[in-house]
Amino acid sequence: MYNEEQIRDIGERLLKFSNADETEVLIFAGESALSRFGENEITQNVAKTELSLSVRIQHNNRVVRLSTNKTDDDSLKKLIENAMEIIAFQKEDPALIPMTDKQEYSPIANSYFEETANFSPKDRADAIKRGVDICAAKELEAAGIFKNGVSTICIMNSKGVYGYSKVTNADYSITAIKGNNAGWAEKIVKDVRDIKSEEITNIAVKKAIEGQNPADIEPGKYTVVLEPAAVTDFLSFMAYLGFGALPFLENRSYFSGKTGQKVFGDKITITDDAYDERSVGIPFDFEGMPKKRVVLIENGIFKTVVYDRKTAKIAGVESTGHSMPQPNSYGPMPMNLVLTPGTSSIDEMIESTEKGLLITHFHYTNVVNPKEMIITGMTRDGVFLIENGKVTKPVKNMRFTEAIPNMFNNVEMIGKETILHSAFFGGGFVVPGLKINNFTFTSKTEF
Amino acid sequence: MKTYTEIALNTAKMLGASYCDIRIILTNNESITTRNGEIGSLDRVETIGFGVRVIVNGAWGFASSSILTKESVEDTTKKAVEIGKAGSTVLRNRVTLTDEPAYNDKWTTPYLIDPFKISIKDKLGLLYAADEILRKDNRIKVAMGNMDFVREHQWFANTDGSFIEQVLLRSGAGISATAVGEDVQIRSYPTSFGGQYMSLGYEMVESLRFLENAERVRDEAIALTTADECPPGKRDVILGTGQLGLQIHESVGHATELDRVLGMEANYAGTSFATTEKLHNFQYGSEIVNLVADSTVPTGLATIGYDDDGVRAQRWHIVKNGILNGYHTNRELAHVINENRSKGCNRAEGYYNIPIIRITNLSLMPGTWDLDDLIGDTEDGIFMDTNRSWSIDQKRLNFQFGTEIAWEIKKGKKTRMLRNANYQGITPEFWNSCDAICNENYWELIGVPNCGKGQPGQRAEMSHGCAPARFRNITVGVGHKGKSSGQV
Numbered sequence: 001m002y003n004e005e006q007i008r009d010i011g012e013r014l015l016k017f018s019n020a021d022e023t024e025v026l027i028f029a030g031e032s033a034l035s036r037f038g039e040n041e042i043t044q045n046v047a048k049t050e051l052s053l054s055v056r057i058q059h060n061n062r063v064v065r066l067s068t069n070k071t072d073d074d075s076l077k078k079l080i081e082n083a084m085e086i087i088a089f090q091k092e093d094p095a096l097i098p099m100t101d102k103q104e105y106s107p108i109a110n111s112y113f114e115e116t117a118n119f120s121p122k123d124r125a126d127a128i129k130r131g132v133d134i135c136a137a138k139e140l141e142a143a144g145i146f147k148n149g150v151s152t153i154c155i156m157n158s159k160g161v162y163g164y165s166k167v168t169n170a171d172y173s174i175t176a177i178k179g180n181n182a183g184w185a186e187k188i189v190k191d192v193r194d195i196k197s198e199e200i201t202n203i204a205v206k207k208a209i210e211g212q213n214p215a216d217i218e219p220g221k222y223t224v225v226l227e228p229a230a231v232t233d234f235l236s237f238m239a240y241l242g243f244g245a246l247p248f249l250e251n252r253s254y255f256s257g258k259t260g261q262k263v264f265g266d267k268i269t270i271t272d273d274a275y276d277e278r279s280v281g282i283p284f285d286f287e288g289m290p291k292k293r294v295v296l297i298e299n300g301i302f303k304t305v306v307y308d309r310k311t312a313k314i315a316g317v318e319s320t321g322h323s324m325p326q327p328n329s330y331g332p333m334p335m336n337l338v339l340t341p342g343t344s345s346i347d348e349m350i351e352s353t354e355k356g357l358l359i360t361h362f363h364y365t366n367v368v369n370p371k372e373m374i375i376t377g378m379t380r381d382g383v384f385l386i387e388n389g390k391v392t393k394p395v396k397n398m399r400f401t402e403a404i405p406n407m408f409n410n411v412e413m414i415g416k417e418t419i420l421h422s423a424f425f426g427g428g429f430v431v432p433g434l435k436i437n438n439f440t441f442t443s444k445t446e447f
Numbered sequence: 448m449k450t451y452t453e454i455a456l457n458t459a460k461m462l463g464a465s466y467c468d469i470r471i472i473l474t475n476n477e478s479i480t481t482r483n484g485e486i487g488s489l490d491r492v493e494t495i496g497f498g499v500r501v502i503v504n505g506a507w508g509f510a511s512s513s514i515l516t517k518e519s520v521e522d523t524t525k526k527a528v529e530i531g532k533a534g535s536t537v538l539r540n541r542v543t544l545t546d547e548p549a550y551n552d553k554w555t556t557p558y559l560i561d562p563f564k565i566s567i568k569d570k571l572g573l574l575y576a577a578d579e580i581l582r583k584d585n586r587i588k589v590a591m592g593n594m595d596f597v598r599e600h601q602w603f604a605n606t607d608g609s610f611i612e613q614v615l616l617r618s619g620a621g622i623s624a625t626a627v628g629e630d631v632q633i634r635s636y637p638t639s640f641g642g643q644y645m646s647l648g649y650e651m652v653e654s655l656r657f658l659e660n661a662e663r664v665r666d667e668a669i670a671l672t673t674a675d676e677c678p679p680g681k682r683d684v685i686l687g688t689g690q691l692g693l694q695i696h697e698s699v700g701h702a703t704e705l706d707r708v709l710g711m712e713a714n715y716a717g718t719s720f721a722t723t724e725k726l727h728n729f730q731y732g733s734e735i736v737n738l739v740a741d742s743t744v745p746t747g748l749a750t751i752g753y754d755d756d757g758v759r760a761q762r763w764h765i766v767k768n769g770i771l772n773g774y775h776t777n778r779e780l781a782h783v784i785n786e787n788r789s790k791g792c793n794r795a796e797g798y799y800n801i802p803i804i805r806i807t808n809l810s811l812m813p814g815t816w817d818l819d820d821l822i823g824d825t826e827d828g829i830f831m832d833t834n835r836s837w838s839i840d841q842k843r844l845n846f847q848f849g850t851e852i853a854w855e856i857k858k859g860k861k862t863r864m865l866r867n868a869n870y871q872g873i874t875p876e877f878w879n880s881c882d883a884i885c886n887e888n889y890w891e892l893i894g895v896p897n898c899g900k901g902q903p904g905q906r907a908e909m910s911h912g913c914a915p916a917r918f919r920n921i922t923v924g925v926g927h928k929g930k931s932s933g934q935v
Contacts, residue, residue: 034903035534038711045534046509046903047526048799052494067492069513082491089568091575093485121533129537143713145902175714182713250588251627329480329487329591363717366838368849368926369867371631376847376926378840380717399838399845399871401926442925443871445845446720 001117002029002051002152004164010053011156014076020059020084022099024157026286026325027053031117032149035124040132040142045121056326057083058099062090063327097309100288102160108274108281112150116168116192119148127172131201135176140208142201144174148192151426153282161288167280167426168192174201175381176208180447181394183207184360184381186229188420188428190280207360207382214394215385219441223356223412225349225386228419228433231339233365233377235270235421235429238404239334241370243272243296244322245311246331254373254405255302263302264408267342270297272306272322272334278418279336280428284321291321296334300408308332324425335427342414342432349413349435351389356435358384358391362400373404378445398441410437448612451520452604455499458524460606464501464508464531466544467524468605470755471497471515472798474597475563481574481592483582489567496798499524503531505541511799544778545789547758549608554752556616557745558648562596565649570594573657574622580661581624586669589625593641594618594652595896609757617748617908619644619896620652624665628672632866634851636664638689639833644894644908645746667852670864677853677868679924683825684870685917687832690850691811692893692911698874699731699738700806700909701900702843703765704792705774707804709783715902717841720874721771723784729771732878737812738766740775742791747808748894748908749794755802758791765809769879777804796905803901808892810912814884818915821883828856829923830915831868847871847925871922880921885914 011025029051036044054067057080064087066079124146135142148170155163172195173186185203187195247253255263274281274291283291287309295303307315308323311331322332350358365377379397386392415433423429452469459467473495480487497520498511508531512523574592581590596618603611621642623635637643637655645651686694701719706712708719721729732738742749742760751760756778764772774784777793795802822830836849853868854861892910899906 032903033530036902037537038713039539039709040537041539042506042534042537043711044507044509044801044803045530046511046801047530048511050513050799052513054490063486063489065488065490067490069494069496086489086491086567089566090486090489090571121530122536125533125536132537141710141713143710145714147903173714177710177713184714252588252625252631327486327488329482363841364838366836368836368847368869374926376836376838378838378845380841397840397845399840399847401847440926443845443847443922445840445842446873447842447844 001031001049007152007154010071011154013073014055015156015158017077018057018080020057022058022158024056024099025053027154029152030150032147033121034145034147035121035128036145037128037132038143040136042125042128054325055079055083057087058096059087061092061094061096062087063096097313099157099159100161103288103290105163105283105290106275108283110277111167111190111280113168113191116148116170116190117150119170119192127197131174131197134198134201134205138205138209140205141177142174143177146172155284155288157288163284163288165282169280170195172197172200174204176204178208178212181208181211181214182381183211188422211382211394214396217395217398217444219398219443221438221440223353223437224439225346225353225356225358226434226436227346227360228415228431229361230359231431231434232421232429233362234404234407235337235339235431236423237367237375238373239337241367241373243305244331244333245305245307245315248305249311249314252371254371255305258302261302262300263405264297264300265411266300267411267414268297268300268408269340271295271338272336273338274336276336276338276430278420278430279338280420281336285323286325287323289319289321289323294320306332306334335423335425338430339432341416341418343416344413346415346433350386350391353386354388356386358386368401374401375404376401396447397445399443400440401442402440407436407439412437448602449610451515452602452610454517454520455524456604456606458521459501459528462525462528464503464528466502466606467499468603468757469497469499470798471602473600474797477563477596479570479574479594481571481578483590484575484578498798499527500801501527501531502542503528504535506531506535506538507542508534509801542779545781545787547607547778547789550753550757550759551610552752553612555614556646558616560649562618562649563598577622577657577661580658581622581665584665584669586626586628587624587665588627592622594620595641603757605757611753611757613752615751616648617644617646618648618651619894620655622657622661622664624668626668626672630672630866632668632671634664634668634671635833636660638893639835639851641896644748644896645892646748646750647746671852671866674864674866676927677829677865677924679927681920682923683828683917683919684921684923685821685825685828685830685915687830687915688891688893688913689833690831690848691913691916693834693837694848695738695809695811695911695913696806696895697837697839698843698846699765700809702874703774704804704806705776705780705784708774709780716900720842720844725771726784727770727772730769730879731766731771731875732769733881734769735814735884736766736769736878736881737764738809739812740765740807740809742807744808747892747910748896749807749910754791754793755795756789756793758789761791763790775804775806794907796907800905803905805900805907806898806909808910811884811916813887813890813914816883816885818885818889821885821915821917822856822861823859825856825917826858829865829868830854830856830861831870836869844874846874867927869923869925871925877918880919881916882919883917885916889914
């Protein structure tokens with residue numbers, strides 16, 4: 001395990017070896033361990049310690065990035081030499097933006113827990129055993145994972161930028177299987193003490209048992225109660241397709257040209273907030289700018305997208321601190337979306353539904369039309385019919401094909417409880433459940 | 448390297464492991480992306496490290512490190528044993544491996560031109576030249592080009608006595624144009640999501656002829672923005688290779704990974720409808736459907752000398768004359784289907800992951816049709832090509848795919864261009880509706896460089912050979928306007 005002093009030393013040595021106009025180094029370090037189980041036994045048990053660094057050089061208005069996991073002086077010198085050799089072949093870009101000047105970053109509270117970092121293979125095995133024993137007692141097969149780890153990101157550049165972030169994460173996820181049907185539950189946390197494997201297992205077991213012998217159901221429009229895990233796909237795809245400045249400026253985003261317009265229902269407010277204690281955030285972006293809290297949708301009105309310095313310059317605004325490693329071809333992205341919770345419980349959503357479906361989560365969701373933000377995916381691990389305010393029986397899985405704006409315009413109730421969901425590049429989304437009317441299912445499957 | 452491998456094997460044996468293998472991997476990657484005449488990314492990566500896998504008390508243990516020293520190899524092996532011992536407390540069946548001969552061998556991907564010896568200037572020059580053609584019309588808002596090269600130098604040793612050195616080389620390249628008008632439409636060449644990938648050198652990039660194809664790609668992207676939407680309904684569908692390759696991957700490849708079939712991927716990737724009691728008796732497709740797994744086919748992305756279990760590459764039928772005939776297996780699970788040898792499908796991403804069963808090169812064998820004759824034989828259909836979207840359920844039954852481009856076929860003639868084409872089906876019904884496959888003149892390998900599976904997630908590469916094929920009475924135009932049921 002590398003500490004801050006060791007990581008900073010690697011970065012300082014690399015910067016010292018570079019004679020380029022500007023040099024930036026991103027260092028990713030961490031330890032991660034994962035125990036995987038299937039058929040009620042541990043099937044994989046892995047651990048890895050890693051450190052990699054990625055250097056960006058800007059010289060004579062040219063740019064290059066090289067990466068390695070070798071950190072001795074000779075390797076770092078060779079890396080810089082290679083970078084300078086490659087950069088000489090590139091064409092000049094007079095519009096190249098200089099690297100970020102020195103910045104100050106606000107600390108993010110409660111992001112590192114020793115208990116998570118020190119959680120051992122035996123601790124994981126014990127927790128899994130408690131879950132597996134519950135499944136075995138009910139004659140169910142359990143499959144899942146327990147993982148824990150520490151992720152460190154450090155950014156330094158030759159203009160004085162220094163940012164260091166260390167976060168922990170743990171995840172227990174279980175699928176309880178009986179015959180053709182399954183129940184699923186998961187908890188992602190920063191503090192491993194918040195994972196009680198028995199409680200999570202019992203949710204999956206209940207869904208598996210109550211999900212037996214699902215009835216046939218025809219596709220069409222339904223009122224749906226989406227548990228929080230089922231909402232995550234919609235936020236993830238919206239982040240990728242719509243909330244970045246690059247597609248927005250190129251008129252490829254659903255939100256292009258809609259600033260200040262009502263795009264979703266009144267109840268919908270979405271922010272990107274790395275500082276939200278329920279999330280897992282980094283206080284700087286991958287070019288060293290401080291992360292800003294950005295309100296993207298406020299009471300259904302589209303306010304803005306997120307920017308890096310390059311897209312901010314094009315748009316004539318300030319960076320919001322959402323750069324991915326530069327240079328890149330996809331632009332800035334939000335990493336810490338928070339869908340503002342409401343006041344309802346999932347039970348209240350069910351009680352208020354005359355006829356509808358309760359959905360656990362979705363599988364293999366993907367884009368059908370990027371501009372219209374139409375996505376498709378399959379229900380999974382627990383779909384139940386709601387009739388007259390009560391869950392009455394399990395039904396077979398179906399495929400939805402739905403436009404995200406339609407969905408957020410048809411939200412009737414928002415959950416008061418949220419979950420933390422992993423997002424790309426080490427981010428996390430804070431997601432409540434939703435009750436949505438007129439949600440479109442387009443086909444069915446056999447189980 | 449033998450010094451290191453022997454430390455791992457000896458340490459593991461001394462600590463009570465009944466099996467151990469070590470993989471040391473030196474990887475070089477080069478990735479170049481151009482975007483609208485600028486560098487989108489230019490990254491070169493070199494990594495080295497090793498992973499040690501042990502069986503102790505009947506359970507797997509695995510640990511890896513990027514620090515390749517004698518001390519680190521010993522410590523990492525000890526860690527793997529410790530992890531294995533912890534895992535053995537939740538164990539129902541002891542891991543047993545099928546037999547495989549011990550090999551002392553070196554295997555290298557055949558290639559002509561080392562891509563790492565071609566200058567960045569030449570590579571960027573080609574991408575910029577294509578970019579210029581793509582952006583000659585200002586309706587193209589995003590022109591992209593990319594090249595990716597990977598060389599993996601691996602040393603594998605196990606306690607069965609194998610010591611195998613492999614040098615695997617993979618190259619990929621592609622261009623695309625995104626037009627923005629009434630709609631946003633992308634057109635890619637030679638196929639989507641980064642283009643074509645093969646186990647070859649830079650000669651593959653040269654063979655793609657970007658400059659000769661860029662104008663067509665640009666014009667098709669622009670034309671698509673005003674093309675008619677693919678109408679909903681039931682139609683005969685002819686799939687081009689740029690779509691059919693992924694259809695094979697998702698609906699046959701993943702469905703026949705034995706670990707999925709047995710439920711070991713149930714929590715994430717899912718399971719499979721193609722369960723073991725169906726082996727040798729299930730009508731997966733029509734009689735003309737023959738799907739062959741082949742880790743030896745020249746230029747395939749999964750073409751290797753040996754897998755990460757140390758099993759030599761093989762070729763076998765997954766579907767034979769329409770009947771389910773085999774699975775992708777490894778040394779741990781082959782015995783479950785009463786096979787005494789693994790098919791050699793256990794592969795890991797990098798040194799830092801444990802090998803899991805991966806699809807190898809899986810191909811639909813060519814039929815007899817000429818493409819013009821096949822179109823001429825189709826009364827009312829849609830020709831779809833180049834994947835744009837994919838989704839399939841957790842048992843690999845219900846799928847929905849979208850393509851970049853399509854053309855309507857009326858009375859045996861390819862007519863109007865269609866945008867936002869997609870189709871949906873149930874796997875066995877779909878493959879049983881296949882009534883015509885084009886001949887070997889149209890057959891090509893389509894590379895999939897980014898197949899995700901496992902927890903922690905791992906990426907693997909494989910190719911799928913196919914020629915255009917026809918499928919009867921397929922649901923198309925899902926979610927498109929103009930239909931009451933399923934309208935979005």
